[in-house]
Amino acid sequence: MVPEMQPRIREIHLTTPGQKVATSRNVTLIVGPNNAGKSALLYGILHEMQRIEGQQGPDHPIVDSLEVEMPSKEDLREFFAERSEIYPPGTYRNTFYQETTYVVQNGTPLQESVIDQASNMTNRFGPNISSSLIAIIGPEGRGAGLSSRQAPDLMNNQAPQAPLDFLWADRDLEEKMNGHMHTAFGENIVVNRHAGPNVHLHVGRVETPEPRIGDRSPYMAELMALPLFNEQGAGMQAFMGTVATLSTDRRTILLFDEPEAFLHPPQARLLGTLMVQLARETKTQVIASTHSDDLVRGVLDGAKTESEVTLARITRPSHEKNRIAQVTPSTIKDMYSDPLLRFSKILDGIFYKGVVLCEAEMDCTYYSAVLQHVEETKELAASDLLFTHSSGKDRLERSFSALHAASVPVAVIADVDLLADSAKFRSIYEAMGGEWTVIEAQFNVLEASISSLKRWPSRTEARENLQKILGVDGNETLTASELRSIREAVRVETGWKLIKKRGRSGVDSGDPTIAFDKILTECYKCGLFVLEVGELERFHPEVGGTKQTWLRLVLEGGLYRTSDAAQKLLLRVRRFIEGLQ
Structure with missing residues (x-):
């Protein structure tokens, strides 16, 4: 059960005085003309999140500061407990922990004292905890998490990290991803668990029932003959990589830079719908920059309530200034009606x-x-x-x-x-x-x-x-x-x-x-x-x-x-x- 109270970004204050973005707890879309600062805004969020409290550093040209919402010490511990492997003080295979440690999805060990310290922050997460709470996903390489890789080494307490690890460990999730793949492209995907220490994702369908691992069967020949997912086109990799990230990533804030890149209009619209649905299911805060009318329509189609989505239009009247116009979802929906x-x-x-x-x-x-x-x-x-x-x-x-x-x-x-x-x-x-x-x-x-x-x-x-x-x-x-x-x-x-x-x-x-x-x-x-x-x-x-x-x-x-x-x-x-x- 995902805790209700989670780390969130409440407001993004720009370097232009008086300009800010009020975010939604689910999906915030950043739109606007080319070269207005949409992508820079996302990277500015990440830059500000990683700053050390009280330490001066290089200023970001667009983002000045953030207002974040942090749970109490107990709620933040519960948040990490739900999405981490917890190790009490002691000696473990190849490592030793002096205090209770939470090993998060990306493999970073977080000491309980670091988590407690983070609960007091109000304007950033800080470098020690940011990588465990926030990530940015750019237009390139979004399908990398579904590329062939080694299976997690459970003997050495290696938890699933990439989306393919989660599909390998969860057949229900695999079936759900297969449904999204079929809806978007009319194709199927199947996880190959029969290739020794490596895990592969194939595109297609195997007619022979899957045997137990180690049993000989025509299933293996059929499966190995299917093309690999990581050899498919950029559009398919981008779409499924984004959906898989939204479904498996345990960080609470995901920043997507032009998630519609490489997608045709129908897939962009479907991705928008899935984006708001998955953000709701996983309680992930999504902030995405987009230049796609189809993605915007899809997000609005998927929203159940007005509070789930907000849209901020950013412009750049001059090189030194940016302007934000917050647009309510009802306004955009009325336009689409x-x-x-x-x-x-x-x-x-x-x-x-x-x-x-x-x-x-x-x-x-x-x-x-x-x-x-x-x-x-x-x-x-x-x-x-x-x-x-x-x-x-x-x-x-x-x-x-x-x-x-x-x-x-x-x-x-x-x-x-x-x-x-x-x-x-x-x-x-x-x-x-x-x-x-x-x-x-x-x-x-x-x-x-x-x-x-x-x-x-x-x-x-x-x-x-x-x-x-x-x-x-x-x-x-x-x-x-x-x-x-x-x-x-x-x-x-x-x-x-x-x-x-x-x-x-x-x-x-x-x-x-x-x-x-x-x-x-x-x-x-x-x-x-x-x-x-x-x-x-x-x-x-x-x-x-x-x-x-x-x-x-x-x-x-x-x-x-x-x-x-x-x-x-x-x-x-x-x-x-x-x-x-």
């Missing part, structure tokens, strides 16, 4: 410095191309922004709110007809921090002016357009395309449609133009970039065709490099997001 958000790339925004939210995918393609060109020509550092879309104006607010709740800096780029529906425009404007009273009077002026621009088609225009449409095909029945063309030919052209085609130049001069400029200026302040030119295609009005054709021609012809208006817009967007980081 929305089908549009779940199946788009919007949620990937938590792994970027910021998000530029657009109406459609083609908008994202154009704007990202323009920004990349600007950064290259002006020799600016890559901004690491995610361009993603909300599949139309109606979902802009929902998408923004989801990312904002996860503390992701967001800018929105929208065509000018976002203003055509005053209720929707006001809703997203206020959601992004704008105050309606600041622009209400100007909006009323602009709306009245643009409403007066409504244009009905003349009989002459309608007759000419219909003759063109009906004269193309001699078939008696109209096609769907012709019906759409006819409807378009007699459609009333609203003022907003005209403004979308002409942009600011289509707005009446005087008060309406002043109102238009005021509204756009206030929108820019909160990150809502309504296009002054009207719509995306107006950055290159000389190019015609459908939007898809327009984009292809603009990209293939390199025209995206020539629009000053587009470049100024993207630089403005970039500066806005930088100001939020």
